[in-house]
Amino acid sequence: MRYSLFALLRQGLMAHRGWTPAWRDAAPKSAYQVIIVGGGGHALATAYYLAKVHGITDVAVLEKGAIGLGNVGRNTTIIRSNYLLPGNLPFYEFSMQLWEGLEQDLNYNAMVSQRGVLNLFHSDAQRDAFVRRGNAMRLHGVDAELLDAAAVRRMLPFLEFDNARFPIQGGLLQRRGGTARHDAVVWGYARAASERGVDIVQNCEVTGFLRAGERICGVQTTRGEIRAETVGVAVAGNSSRVAAMAGLRLPIESHVLQAFVSEAIKPLIPCVVTFGAGHFYISQSDKGGLVFGGDIDGYNSYAQRGNLPTIEDVCAGGMALMPGIGRLRLLRSWGGVMDMSMDGSPIIDRTPLPGLYLNAGWCYGGFKATPASGYCFAHLLARGESHELARAYRLERFASGDLIDEKGQGPQPNLH
Amino acid sequence: MSDECAARSIFAAVPHTAGTGRGVIAIERDGLAIAHLAARATQLAQLTERFREHFGMVLPDGARRVAAHGVAVAGIAPQRWLLIGEDAGEEFVSGRLALLEHYAALVELSDAYAVLRLRGAQVRASLAKLVPIDLHDTRFRPGDVAQTVLEHMPVTLWRLEDAPTGEPMIELAVGRSFAVSLYEALRESATEFGFCFEPTAKG
Amino acid sequence: MRINCPFCGERDLSEFSYLGDADSAKAIASAAQSEREQIDAVYLRANPAGVHRELWYHAFGCGSWLNVTRDTRTHEIFAVQLSRERTP
């Protein structure tokens, strides 16, 4: 059923009794052309683009629980394409462009809100590094602006300007960046994929792989064996665990990132602000909560929750930046388990095992990548070769030295 | 000329009291001679022996401090200590180099630290706001040493015997570059109890 | 999380900094290895959901490196050893 104001009005008259499930809750068939392991944003987007772009609809998305409750359901929803390196920039910009038409494409309002992403800087060195990034963006036709302290002040007068430990010197602004309603992205892709014939199978945990020699030809699940010509894995945070079922070790550690939401208040913060020097970033959700976060907790973890030191650091960063939030209250804090890769950039590639493909290593930045990741992974699954935009995201890059290390931290995932 | 370089107050410029009362009294400890002592590999036993002969003390093998004849030694890490001399001059380190060199690296750090002696009835209550360790009477006993973090600053604390008044006495060492921030943190934590600060007169 | 440093005693997480899987450390030491072995040691991780042997640095304490055995699902710590004294 098509969503529109008209449909809403009509249903309003009949007590909304006519709505049907947004996506089919499918039972697994015994075989598919393509299986995608994981029911997060990337998996669902992959399924959607497989169907839409490549016409492949004999597809199952296998999710161990209910869809969308992994990282896609617990991230701070920031979308942007303000990347530096040529391996990343065109990919993320393509993602941004897909976001810009997503709602109309999916017929689901994912509340993509291009309210701007502002990265603050506090020293000349930081400014120059940001300028380098902004110029790279401009070279690729991406919008980027350099603001001085006065311009930042006009935009966000409530920041700490006069009593700051690290005074704000300015910021790099991407106006097209912003946020999107994370859950709606999941549901929108699920609905659109399901409408095109994709099976979305919930409560179906993949517990092993079926092999024919070297080749992967299906999966074992808590709901039985399912065969497939092609298996794609997109289980963010759990990639190492699933890869281990196929005997693979990945350049990935799982780490927890915490996020926070305050009690809902009337509009206060007009854009996304990041305060790198204080390990803090913040935006305001449409519901009114301030959504904020900071660094990862910093040690391997699958616990989906974090510890106090990070919470203290994040709140301190918040108060150092915006002393006006002191009396606002933190409502809820949670954690997500992410694949932290060895250079901070993702992997979309075939694996050494024929038939098995990997979409992993998104660190804390994979939400914004959801559309492009799905698009490029679908391309890889359908064609067996990397999409041009994701060419740099190869597993071999660690061996060859073609790293995509935006932060220059090297193989120390907790520092990316 | 050498007068110019006599030990001087690192805290001379800071204001001296805050609040009313004397809940926490901080006295600057200047003129301490401090050295870092690190045992050479496989020489621990000999070092301990040598040390005992010369100083009449057994090198503590944990986070403990012992003192005798104006010299204190505090364990700060496995096989590493701080050697602290009261009112000792430059010879404190140089004079001992020959003696210990074969068994340990002895490195002068007299100028590296700002040291405060804290006493008063509220020292623990005040420090509890600053350091994430248990300072309870039975957990941080006289002679105990702890290295920890105080508002992002690395600090070393050791507890002395209680003052004759029964008040606890704790000494706190911080890298000298942090002295002002440390002082401010301490003052804010102690003001509610009454804070007196006594920098060295020589400042 | 609190880590029981064999020298300092039990201390809060905020005093420590983390390096990661203890096994990859060993490989880095033996520089004589082949490039492939070094690449595997530096970049690949078992990343288990369960017992993990890992290195921590008591940065704000005694400066010791610690070999910690910990469950990555529960954060429960089973053992802590000074790295320099660890039993192989």
Next chain:
Amino acid sequence: MSVNRLEGEGAIERERTLSFKFDGRRYSAHPGDTLASALLAAGVSLVGRSFKYHRPRGILTAGSEEPNALVELRSGARREPNTRATMIELFDGLQACSQNAWPSRAFDLGAVNSALSRLFVAGFYYKTFMWPAAWWEKVYEPAIRRVAGLGRASAESDPDCYEKVHAFCDVLVIGSGPAGLAAALTAARAGARIIVCEEDFLPGGRLNGDRHEIDGTPGSNWARTAVAELRALPQVQFMTRTTVFGAYDGETYGAIERVSDHLAVPLAHQPRQRFWKIVARRTVLASGALERTVVFGGNDRPGVMLAAAVRTYVNRFRVTPGRRVALFTTGDDGWKTAFDLLAAQVEVPLIIDARTQVSAALLQRARGHDVQVILGGQVLSTAGSRALRRIEVLDRGGRVRRVRVDALSVAGGWSPNIALATHLGMRPRWSETINAHLSADLPASLCVVGAAAGEFSLAGALRSGAAAGREAACSVGFAAPLPSWRTDDELIDSTPLWFVPGSRGKAFVDYQHDVTAEDVALAVREGYRSAEHLKRYTTLGMGTDQGKTVQLNGHALLAARTGREVAEVGTIAARPPYTPVAIGALAARERGRNFRPYRFTPSHRWAEARGAVFVDAGQWRRAQWFPLPGETDWRSTVAREVNTVRAAVGVCDVSTLGKIDVQGHDAASFLERIYANSVSTVPVGRVRYGLMLRADGMVLDDGTVARLAEGHYLLSTSTAHLGQVMRHLTYAQQVLWPQLDVQLTNVTEQWAQYAIAGPLARTLLEQVCADALALSNADLPHMACAPLRWLGQRARVFRISFCGELGYELAVPARCAEPTVRALMQAGESLGVTPYGTEALGVMRIEKGHVAGAEINGTTTAQDLGLGRLVSQRKEFIGRVLAGRAALSAPDRPSLVGLKPLDPQARLTAGAHLLGMGAPARLQNDQGFVSSSAFSPTLGRWIGLGFLSRARERLGERIRAYDPLRNLDVPVEVVQPVFYDPEGLRVKG
């Protein structure tokens, strides 16, 4: 005006009167009141408006679980939106306002939303507002945002301060109801170190709200005595107004003490709130239970109140929510409300018990009063525009009757308050006995007691509390006798009624977010059938109350709609904080300038006196330049400093550079494994430039390596990398090669160090220390070092230079810093000496092509930096193998070059990208970037360093430095990265 204040004693101080304002109107109250009790006393039942439909809302509870009565407390910079009236302790002069209502709470235009509620169902926004696409940011979203959110934040800086305290104990007791007090008394009497945290300002828990007897005295008195006993014990810390908000790993708990929230402003030197980090060997969770509502039509109307809350208002605050109060209950416990009201002379026309059978004892007691009892009855709906006026009741026979009331107390049953027992990921377990969730999989250090453990009788609470207190004390080494107390009996039977199926009108499953039973049905219809999908689709349980009083009812409804048992639906994880916590409290002192400590060099005060302008370098404050009177433009100051150094002599404080003392028989071989170049061959008394790589082959840091004696080195590191290098070295020492004899000492703080540079540097030094040290080229050549006596102290001099002139670095004990720098200035006066700062230093190092932080950025190899020749091919060292990977030595990999604008006037900027001369500005044509740039006073033009593809082949080529962010596009020439004295003769001068 206290129309609803009852006679008799409660826990308020009747003799004293306080005055306060709500929505501008003045009211009075007593110490011991909350804003909620005071408003009820004044007959104010409408307190605010709901989130979506702007429904009138009153007070539902008497605790922190309150979903409805949220107000803006205080004003100006102290404004606190969304503050629960039930938690606001009344103080004289208090001011509060209702929220989300315009123009007033009684007449709110937003209430039209209610009329449009047919449209505004769960998730409606996902289905519309998509056309035209550009309207989302411009029209739809701003409109949605304006109506969303409840209170308004003050954008002003929070004027109050906060502090953090680290606490440790044997036993932490959370909650001071009968169970908590019993646990605390038992463990404390044994001698254990105890902390008790109680969220309320009055300890005692339900003992204050209910009428109980313990050992023959009223429960509230018993609690007071118990608290007095605890407070008198030295090893007990008893804290009220303190909420434990989260449980974390390592037996660590976070708690917030509201030190001053009950005052108009904090007292001098007192924080507003105190954040306690508590480490407890054992914890007893005695957090009680939370009463639930029932989902029926109009269950949100002001005047509808939970039954236990009614008792609390009546018994503790001596306030009744109404004059004719009906009871709708699902268990024995609710009846107490009716009896307490009756005892307070309040009319109770009707008791509706959803159960068809109740104990004879209850009926017996009711019979004594003029109360109608309906068994098997249900409330279908309520009426009244701004306050409750009437309820509609369905009886067992199917008859509907309307009863006039002004309040309705609802007892929907109790849910153990186990949030804190789940924060570490434990999933609660459904109990068929109490029809609610109990904690499960508890760690050994945590014990749950009393109502929190489903022990709903007072006797059970005391018994389980005492047992846990004893067990906890024993486990930490104290022997504790088990006390026991006598209590009156109570009936605790109950049968849940989650929702009334035939409800009329909106029946709410989330009060704050206006989620109705119909929304649940809609979500189910649309396939959002897991509890998590339901939550996220409808926002059920996502408000400031996190659905404490009603979420389970929502799940029961979901279960019914999907043909499952409640137990099968599962739970939503309770996450910290238990109740919302002020962000400022968690930041404690770390804000403003206290966000991070400052580090000052030993001669900082001298520099200050000299008029230096400072810059942050990590935590350090460093002198950036030293303007002379009359110099207004920093560029001219820096140019003067550079020119003076190049022509005469200058002095720069370089004390912040890291200094590490390395000793041991294996020091040399240890350092060989650390540095990429050879350092074991450095003779004693000499210094060498050294490069350290990470294991992945990238450059970690550069610095000097001075050999002071055979087994004794002194390393220098860049200011920013000291911590990392120290960590790296200790890692190599302790983890990689523990068998080597190496001792490391960080001596950075010990030494003040001054660079003395310029053609007259030697002359200057000679003037102050000629007698101490021979400085000729033969005695102290470039890259040599020597000890000397300086101002009577032991010092060191290093003949090294960063700026490319004849240069020395003089290291003196930090105490001599100021005398030293003064002596140098004085001696140099006739030579025209100048102090110079980091900016001039930076300019000169660019002129010399020395790499720094902008180049050593974690992605550059030695080769990239033009330092490939340093890297030894003859030894093993960290990073050697991986530095050799194919891509890292590919010819098109950008490497270091010098850049010079063709136009001598043109400005060159760091961050610009490098493009071929004619190439269009596209990413594919990007060939590198400018990493550092400066105006060189020496050359009279801008110069820069950068990284360029195939750099080696391109010297002399003209390319563009493209900086669209700054609107610059500058033709530049590619040159060698050394602009000044390329032969390096001057340093040898």
